[in-house]
Amino acid sequence: MLTSVPIAWLWLLAAASTALSSCLLGxxxxxxxxxxxxxxxxxxxxxxxxxxxxxxxxxxxxxLVMYSSAHIGLTLGLLPQRALFREVFERWRKGEPTDHIKIPGSHHAFLAFCVVGALFAGFALTR
Structure with a gap:
């Protein structure tokens, strides 16, 4: 389905997913x-x-479709962890230890679910 669109649009999709992921994580x-x-x-x-x-x-x-799908899944999967990222960064900047901050298992499961789900969706869209 997506492979039938012009390749320029797929490059744009890959660039947009990379930019969105980079801006959000940044x-x-x-x-x-x-x-x-x-x-x-x-x-x-x-x-x-x-x-x-x-x-x-x-x-x-x-x-290109799989690359874009992986970025979309990664960005969605990391959404619940954004507060932890900021907390670790603030403590690190203040010189406080950050070893005790653990990522909950549910966040790991959500990340894996989002990445794998997006990759399956990307694979389905290439056929």
Missing amino acids: SWIPLRKFRIAYPVTMVTGGAVLVVVCRLQGFGLAEA
Whole structure:
């Protein structure tokens, strides 16, 4: 379904999902190094994903849809943790220990559910 649209729109979808993910996570974790490193890491990972997909016989359109789906799932899955990100950052900035702050198991489960669900939706949209 999505693979039938022009490839330029899929590049735009990939860029928009990367920008949205970077902006949201950058606002939750206001470190300059993170704001630079996160998009670079995600784009590099996306390039590796495209290469691996091409080597496995998938087209560029399928790879871009899966990349965008993964970013959407990651961003949605991290929504419940944004308060924890800010709390850890504030304590870290003040020099207080942050070892005792644990992420609840329900947050891990929600993150996994969102990422896997978005990837299944992306896979379904490529067929």
